Amino acid sequence: MFDNVSSTLKTTVCICNHLTNFGIMMDWKQHAPTDNPFLNLISTVLLLLSCFCLFLTEVILTVQRSVERSPLRRSVERHRNYCLFIAQMCFMLLTGGYKNVSCTLCQVFGGVIHFFWLTVFAWTVIGGYLIYICLFQVFLPKSIPMMKFYLVGYGIPSFMGKKTLLVFFLKIFGFDLKTAMHILEET
Template sequence: MVVNASEKVVELSSADPNKLVSDGNRVLKASEKLVSMLVKPTDTSDYVSFTLDTVDVEIFMVGPNVTLDKIPRLDATNSSMDIDLIGIAKNNHQTRSAAVAFMSYNTMENLLKPDFFNTPNGTVKTMMSTVISATLPKTTNTKLTKPVNFTHRHIREFDPSGSLFCVYWNISEWIVDGCSVLETNSSFTVCSCVHLSTFALIMQTSSRPPERDSLMDLLNWVCVPVGLVFFSLSLLTFALCQWSPRVNNVARINICVSLLLAHLLFLLTQQFLSLIRRQQVLCAVISGVLHFLFLSGFVWMFIEAVLLFICVKNLSQISSINREVLSSGFLCVIGYMVALVVVAMSAVVDPKGHGSEQTMVFKTLSQFVVLGCSWILGFFTNGNKTLEIIFLILNSQQGTFIFLIYCVLNNEVRHFSILLYE
């Protein structure tokens, strides 16, 4: 009768937030008091459960002679709870007993609305689970020995772009203190909490999807494919041209390989983003691969800078080390293993200045892009459209600059081309 009366409270509640909070707290308090009356002493273990239209209740009791050897799981509609009740009972030295009550409310979100969760303006809050309560009735020492895990089955469609929060009810609002997301997928979420209370799962999403920038989209679909073409042409030139033994193209080749694959994967990801977002595992794999490819590209840019320094300084001793130690295999280990180690922890040159002074100035400025210095612009864009456009154009054209400097303007390539023509 009391539970049915609680349902009437839900139906008759007004839109006044203060009234909703007051009614919600009354329903929770009344339900918890009633359920605690069902707890009775036991030497081993005992179990009580019932289901009504508005609430599912499960009560589990253990006594001093309990023989359970694992943490019990309590199940209700769309939710479950794992709690170390035996450990709690052992902490009650006098009685060596404990009881837990687990309740799942079917309509409580109409009172304890997700809007009572404090988030930034312009966001939408959605209740993704039924509201549940967990208490330790008639238990003297209620200190938890281990965090309690709650498994919430999503009662609404999961939005991959949203953020999930495990929250508990703190008299007048939903807060996250002491609770965290342990595991999640499109169907359910596991929350871990260090205390007992009334819990729920709330998803925060943007009030509207971010507007796409048509100009940036156009530049992206024009500049990135152009860069991919010149990365490919550079690799083809490096493969076909006959180079002097003094020339070390290992870094240049791997810059092209890493960035070509990274830009290509990024372009494909943008094309099929709506499909990829639905697969969290695929999203994680693609993010990891992109992280690895771009990071290895940066490492190879650093290696190229070191080799350029050795070449420009013309240091005989270092040049000897370069030939004997900086072999292709050794450079590949550095170029890819550094990136691989960094990714695992987060889950986890021989240009010579020939030609006119103007051509030398162009090659010097172009090295700024080839060595990845233009990526520094990313720290200063901060919504500045002009800098965003410059950033996109320069970094998508690293392949173009590599092709111009090391292929088109390289005397050995020109000489090889003339021999082929003759």
């Protein structure tokens, strides 16, 4: 949302308070202040700590060769960790301190964050699928091509992001979403 009173022709003031800190996400009674500097500091410190630990995890798993892991499982873990690192950095960098940005830039920030968190969830689902396979087949089959995992890990989040953009543009141009869905169902 944007603030019509504070916005000018050159900048749009974003009044998006749901991306400010993790304290708001955990507040089920909706009493947390959105601009609490302590919650913002804790969110930033914990995101930095989490990113550092992800980096350290990748370094240790790359250097350590004593643990036998299948290359497929390791590749899935690596993609999940990379996407999680990027998602956390985007959440920290793109939402902090950017209250006076253009409306388009605010929407781009939201789209980037949305895509990377969806990729984290998709790669986590793939990791769960590999664990499921290991439990019932004991060993991973050698015939699972990594391309299928790329399609799920990056393709499904891209598809969902495109659907979100479609709904967003339909709303901007004044289309009624119920009518648009009815038209899509008929075709």
